[in-house]
Amino acid sequence: MEHNLKTLTVESCRKARLSRDPRFDGQFFIGVLTTGIFCRPICPAVLPQEKNVRYFDSAIRAINEGLRPCLRCRPDSAPDSFAWKGTQTTVERALKLIDAGVMSGENGLSIESLSERLGIGSRYLRKLFFEALGTSPKKYAQFRQLMFAKQLLHETNLSITQVGLVAGYRSVRRFNEVFKDTLRLTPTQLRKKGGEHCRAPKSKTCSDEGVCLSLTLSYCPPFNWEHLSGFYRLRMVEGMEWQDDASSYGRTFRLGAVEGFFEVVHLNEKNRFNVTIHLFRAEDLPLLRDVVMQIRRLFDLDADLDKIHDSLSSIPFIGEHLHEGIRIPGTWSAFEAGCRAILGQQVSVNQATKLLNSMVKENGELRYLSGRRLRMFPTPDKLANASLDELKMPAARKAAIKAFSQYVATTPDADLEQWLTIKGIGPWTVAYAKMRGRSDPDILLCSDLVVKKRLLKMYEADRDTGQPAKPVDYTVLTESLRRQSSPWGSYLTFQLWEQT
Template sequence: MSDSRENAPAPLTDAGPMHTDTDRCLRAAQAKDARFDGWFFVAVVTTGIYCRPSCPVVAPKAENMRFHPSAAAAQQAGFRACKRCRPDASPGSPQWNERADLVARAMRLIADGVVDRDGVPGLAARLGYSTRQVERQLLAELGAGPLALARAQRAQTARLLIETSALPMADIAFAAGFASVRAFNETVREVFALSPTELRQRAGRGPRAGVPGALTLRLPFRAPLCPDNLFGHLAATAVPGVEEWRDGAYRRTLRLPYGPGVVTLSPRPDHIACQLSLADLRDLAGAISRCRRLLDLDADPAAVDDLLRTDLQLAPLVDKAPGRRVPRAVDADEFAVRAVLGQQVSTAAARTHAGRLVAAHGEPVEDPAGGLTHLFPSVQALAGLDPETLAMPRTRRATLTGLVGALAEGRVALGVGSDWDDARAALGTLPGLGPWTVEVIAMRALGDPDAFVPTDLGVRRAAAELGLPATPGALTRHSTRWRPWRAYAVQYLWATDAAHAINRLPTA
C-alpha cells in the first residue's frame, strides 16, 4: 500500500461524479486507497482490463488510464475485469445509499433484482418515470443503461455461484438471471476473459458436495467498521423465530421474491462472513443486496467520520470507535410494523409483541441449523388481523392497523426505490405516527443517512452529557453541522447512553 494515502482526495459529493475529475481519480489510483473502491473503476488501455483503484499491481502510466463510473460502463467500453483485484466484487458506491434522486433509486432497485424480474418497464414503473427518462439519466451519469447495469450484476452473481457452489453450469446460468446458457457463457467470457469452467478451476476448489442452495460468501466493506452497534442492536432486538444471535453470528429469515431464505452474518476483521440458504437461487443477488443494506456496508465511513469530527463534542466519540454504521432493515414494511410495536415500550416488550405476531401470522420455515421458525408476517397477512387480539393499548392498535392497511393498499411505499420525502409525508398523515416514529422509519427502513430524532430520550441525554444542546429545537439547530450524516451522529450519541447498551456486541 502506498504511503501517499494522506494525499488521496476525498470522495466527491456535491462537487460532482468522481470519475469526471481525472486528477482526483489519478491521485486516488496512485494512492491505492481502498476507500475509493466502488466510487469509480480504472481501465487500462494497454492491457484491456479494468481494476479497483486499490489494485495491488504496479500502477500503469497515467496516459494509459481511463476512468469509468461503473463496472458496466467499463465492460461496455470493451474492458475485462482484473483477475487479481476482482473489481466486480468491490463494495458498492456509497452514492446509491446517500442520495434520493432518480439515479440512486434506480440503482437500489437494480441491485434488488427488479430489472431481472420485471424488465426495464417494471423499473421505470416503480420509479414513476418513462423508460426513456430512466435510460437517459442512467446513461448520462453511469455510462450504462439499466440493461447493461443488470447484466454486470448477473455476471457477478454467476461468478459467485461458479466459485462457491457445485451447481451445474446450466443451473447457474438461470439462477443468475440469464435467459440462456449461451448468453451466460458469452457474458462470463467477455467480462472475466475465462470460461465458466476455467473460473471454477481457477478458484482452486473444483466441484464440491454440499446442500443445494447453501452458499458461503464474503461481503466486503470500506474500513473502518465498528461491529458493536450493528450486531449488538440486531441481536438485542431480535424477534423470536425470525432472528437470533447464535455462536457469534446474527441469523434471520428472509422474505424474497422467489421464496424464503436464511442468512447467517458474522463480523470479521476485513469482511462480513455470509452464509445464505435460499429456496430459489434466483434470489441470490437480491439477498446479498438486502444483507449489505442491513449492515450499511456500502457506506463511506471516512467521509462520515471526518465531518462529524469537526464538532469538538462529537470528535472523542468518533475517535474512540470509528466506523459506526446505521443498522438498517432487510424488509422496510417489517421494520415499520416493528417500529410501531416498539412505541413507548421497552426493547423486551417490543420483542414480545413482535414474537406474538410472528407466531400467529408468520409463515413457517425450516432451519436445520438453528432456532428460526418463521418469516415475519407480510402486511397482506396482517391486514386481516383482529385488533382485539393485540395485547396493547387501543390507540396503538389503531396506529398499527392503520399503518398495515396503508402499506398493504400501497398508500405508503417504503421499498428500496421509494422517494424518501414522499414516504415521510405519507407516514405523517397516519394517526399515531409522530415525528420520532417517522424519522426512525426513515433512518432504518428507508436508509436516509440524514434522518434525525431530536426528541429521542437517549439522544437528548447523551447530548446533555457531552455539553451539546439537549432540547429538541436547539439540538436540531446544532445538528445542521452534522448534515448529511445525522443518522450516524445518532449512532455515536446512542453509544454513550447506558440505556442503549443494545449498541454493544454480544459476548455470547
C-alpha cells in the first residue's frame, strides 16, 4: 500500500515501473489488483493501468495483502534492498540473523532468544518489525524460508522433499501446508507453472561424490564488477581462487563442517550473477542457504549504491572523485581476513599476496572434485601448529600469525576487538578484518598509508589557493570525515584505494 512506502513517493514508483528502472529492483513491489499478483519494477509483463496498481515497500507486505508472487519476474529473486534498510539498526541486525537462518530448523531460535541476542525485549522487537515490515519476526522468518524454497523449486532439480529440508522445514507435510496457505499453490504446482520462466541451469549431480546446483543472485545497479574482480585478481591465491575470464570468479570455501567451491558469472546487462555451488557432500544440502547468504555478502549484493553514493558525494573535496558502483569485496571469513591483514603489514599488496600463496600452498588441504584440484584455506588449528618456514618475513610476524591462529582455534566466536590482546595485532588489522571478513559498512581506515596519502592530496587540491597555506591537522580532518561518511566509511575506504 502506498502509505507503507518509507522513502519513495508514489510518483517515483510510478515512473520507475513505467521505465522498468533496474535501480529500484527490490526497493518496492507492484501489486496488481486485477490479477492478484505482485511484481518487481523490472517485470517484462504488459504494464497494468495505474488505477489497478498498489505499491509496497517489501514483498512480505504484498503477501500479507493476499497477493501472490509473479511467476514471470519472480519477486523471490529480487535483491534485498528495502527502501528503509540502514535506518533502523536493531531491525537490520535482526534481519541479518533471520536471513542467516537462526530461526529455522529444529534448533531455530525463539523470538525470545532472538530478542535476548539483540539486547532488547521480545515485545519491543515485535513492535519494531510491525513498524518496518507490517509483520512479526516469526512470519518474516517463514516468508524468507518460503522465498528461498520457491527459488530452489524454480532453478534446481532438487526433489520437493530436498527443497523443504534445505529451506528449513522439519517435514514435507508442513512444507506443503505453509507453501499452499501463503502462495495459494502447492510446491508441485508452482514448479509446473513456473518452469517455463526458469532463468538458470538446473542443478545436476557432480561427476563424483557431492552435489552441484545453479542459482541466480540479483542486485540493484550500479555494480562496478571491473573494480571488484580486479581487487580479487590482484590478491588471488592459486588453487583456492580463479578467474576463467573477465566476467567470472570462483573459490573454495569452508563453512563449519561444510566444504565446497562456487563459481559466479556476472551478467552485467541483467544485473545478476549466475552462481554454481559445488558441495563436497550431498548430506550438507541443509546448509545450502547459509552458503548462499555468505556468497551474497562476499559480493555485497544487497548494498544500495545510489543511497551510499549520494551520502558520500555530499562530503566536501570527496564527492567529485567518487567512482560509480564500488562495493566491499569480502573474504570468506574473518579469520582469512585477519591472516591477509597480518601478512600485509608493512609490505606491498604484491608481496603480501606472494606470502599468502606460500602459506596456503604449504598448509591448505587439497581436495579433488569435478575434475578439479582444489586448495582450501588453512584452518586455525593447522596454522597454529605450523612452522611457517615457507614465509620469508620477520619472525615477529610469523609469531603473530601463530598466536592469532591459536586464539581463533580456541575462541572462534570471540568479538574481533579481543584480537587486540594478541601481540602483533593492532587496530588496523582488526578494522581490516571487520571490513572484509564481516562486511562492516562503516570502517574508514584513516591509518592506512595509501588512504592517508590520497586524502591529503585531495584535500590540498581542494584548498582555496588564494589563502595562505596552513598545516593540515590529519587527526581533525579524519575525525570530521568519520562523522560525515558514517555509516558508509568502508565504501569511502575502497573509493580512496581506487583513486589514481
